[in-house]
Amino acid sequence: MVQRMSRMMLKTLRDDPADAETASHKLLVRAGYVRRSAAGIWTWLPLGKKVLENVSRVVREEMDAIGGQEVLLPALLPKEPYETSGRWEEYGELLFRLKDRKGGEYLLGPTHEEIFTQVVKDQCSSYKDLPVILYQIQTKYRDEARPRSGVLRGREFQMKDSYSFDTDDEGLSESYRLHREAYTRIFERLGFDYRIVSAVSGAMGGSASEEFLAPAAAGEDTFVDCPACDYAANTEAVTTVVAPVAPVEHLPVEELDTPDTPTIETLAAHLDVPASATLKNLLVKVDGVITAVGVPGDREVDLGKLGEHLAPAVVELVTADDFAGRPELVRGYVGPQGLAGEAFEYIADPRVASGTSWVTGANKEGKHARNVVCGRDFEVDRYLDVVVVEPGDPCPKCGTGLEIGRAIEIGHIFQLGRKYADAFELDVLGREGKPVRVTMGSYGIGVSRAVAALAEQTADDQGLCWPREVAPADVHVVAAGKARQTEMALEVAEKLQALGVRVLVDDRAGVSPGVKFTDAELIGVPTILVVGRRAAEGVVELKDRRTGEREQLPLDDALARLGR
Numbered sequence: 001m002v003q004r005m006s007r008m009m010l011k012t013l014r015d016d017p018a019d020a021e022t023a024s025h026k027l028l029v030r031a032g033y034v035r036r037s038a039a040g041i042w043t044w045l046p047l048g049k050k051v052l053e054n055v056s057r058v059v060r061e062e063m064d065a066i067g068g069q070e071v072l073l074p075a076l077l078p079k080e081p082y083e084t085s086g087r088w089e090e091y092g093e094l095l096f097r098l099k100d101r102k103g104g105e106y107l108l109g110p111t112h113e114e115i116f117t118q119v120v121k122d123q124c125s126s127y128k129d130l131p132v133i134l135y136q137i138q139t140k141y142r143d144e145a146r147p148r149s150g151v152l153r154g155r156e157f158q159m160k161d162s163y164s165f166d167t168d169d170e171g172l173s174e175s176y177r178l179h180r181e182a183y184t185r186i187f188e189r190l191g192f193d194y195r196i197v198s199a200v201s202g203a204m205g206g207s208a209s210e211e212f213l214a215p216a217a218a219g220e221d222t223f224v225d226c227p228a229c230d231y232a233a234n235t236e237a238v239t240t241v242v243a244p245v246a247p248v249e250h251l252p253v254e255e256l257d258t259p260d261t262p263t264i265e266t267l268a269a270h271l272d273v274p275a276s277a278t279l280k281n282l283l284v285k286v287d288g289v290i291t292a293v294g295v296p297g298d299r300e301v302d303l304g305k306l307g308e309h310l311a312p313a314v315v316e317l318v319t320a321d322d323f324a325g326r327p328e329l330v331r332g333y334v335g336p337q338g339l340a341g342e343a344f345e346y347i348a349d350p351r352v353a354s355g356t357s358w359v360t361g362a363n364k365e366g367k368h369a370r371n372v373v374c375g376r377d378f379e380v381d382r383y384l385d386v387v388v389v390e391p392g393d394p395c396p397k398c399g400t401g402l403e404i405g406r407a408i409e410i411g412h413i414f415q416l417g418r419k420y421a422d423a424f425e426l427d428v429l430g431r432e433g434k435p436v437r438v439t440m441g442s443y444g445i446g447v448s449r450a451v452a453a454l455a456e457q458t459a460d461d462q463g464l465c466w467p468r469e470v471a472p473a474d475v476h477v478v479a480a481g482k483a484r485q486t487e488m489a490l491e492v493a494e495k496l497q498a499l500g501v502r503v504l505v506d507d508r509a510g511v512s513p514g515v516k517f518t519d520a521e522l523i524g525v526p527t528i529l530v531v532g533r534r535a536a537e538g539v540v541e542l543k544d545r546r547t548g549e550r551e552q553l554p555l556d557d558a559l560a561r562l563g564r
């Protein structure tokens, strides 16, 4: 069917919605693709639904190609399996919880590891039944703290989630590899500019984990990108490389009077040394036990990263109360010499390498010490990557200065291992006749988010600008003129349709050509075909939405070109 704008429910808007911050939010609303129903809850209008379906189709085709089997699980879920896994509690406020009329407790599924595990436990009993890859494209619910940015972060959204089940680690690696390749093909076909970055696995716990990121200013994730090689990583997963320290003769430790220098800035200024020559010792509590974290004075500790490293232990900042009864800890003047390994465990950034010399606290009020040498005056108990990465930090692969960019997470692949299989005692009969515990992977793509992420990456000043595979039509035929032009435009549309081209035709009566052109730019179909004044002589205009290139040519040539 040719899509006729005269008959479509489509209302474009000239002004941006008042609450919209991101380009995709503004444009998807203005071009009539989506409509906000409540905070983070969206209605997909006819054009939007087409794009959403196109994304789903590509995802489905590529999931089927790796042997994925599509299923559909409920979104309304019983509480018990999420209690078994511990996530009924762990999810905290993110979970939509509800009760039925009998008081039974339920949730709206935020992701479905538990239920898939139960399905496989029920359906598969032997190693011969595995490996299995199951997937669904389904509505997910998360009560996000700040649902903003339109469909980029919804409280109700579409996700493709898949889960692999294998009997051994090699099998899991293979299922993971298959997903990685399928995702690569999916994001290529959708027309994304994307990076695959190693991710921290977060609360899920497990081993290999990678994210697919679409660089975009509106993104909420930061990532590092090497301009020289293919290295890219989540900022929280960057590994620090440290140049080897040349052995030098160090001077003896010297104590200095440094009154009123509780901060690195005041200290560096007072001693006239760069902040990077000072050693900052941050005190934290790890499961209640005071621990010090040493980093160069010009670097910041990333508490998120520290938490990831030490999980499941809980990391908190110390308060004044924690110094009570600990006279050896002089607030603002802590140094590791004499204390590391004694008064506290000493965790340090790899830059605090053996043989490096520092200005640091002298463990006396108003005093610092210089020539404090790592390996001579103190030992590091444990090295961890805990500093915030900064632009120019060396690439762990090639040493080039890294760049930091913003991106939208569009997909996530993750080797879960046996966490859920253990919780649900998911075993199958192994080759040797004994039960073996199944190992799992979990893999997600934000289908609705992908629509907005593509809009972010491709839109321009005029409006949306879809890659062909997801566009709501291949050609937007604009009737620019009188009734005669409209008639011809409909004929052209029919002809294109017969050639297998998906067509949207602007046959609205009483709408000026100017308004029609503006709408065509806003809606963002890749090719615009104008049936205008010269149509009577058989000449039409083709315009490439992306490049803006226009060309007048005989209708037959246009049909031949577009019908390919």
Ligand code: ATP
Pocket (backbone or CB within 6 Å): 111, 142, 144, 151, 152, 153, 154, 155, 156, 157, 158, 159, 409, 410, 411, 412, 444, 445, 446, 447, 448, 449
């Ligand atoms: P984020 O860090 O953005 O909150 P996540 O790490 O919690 O995402 P996953 O649990 O890995 O997300 O979900 C798989 C995919 O679902 C994500 O890669 C993302 O594309 C999509 N997604 C997650 N949360 C939302 C949301 N609130 N709205 C739209 N898409 C989402």
Ligand code: MG
Pocket (backbone or CB within 6 Å): 409, 412
């Ligand atoms: Mg994720």
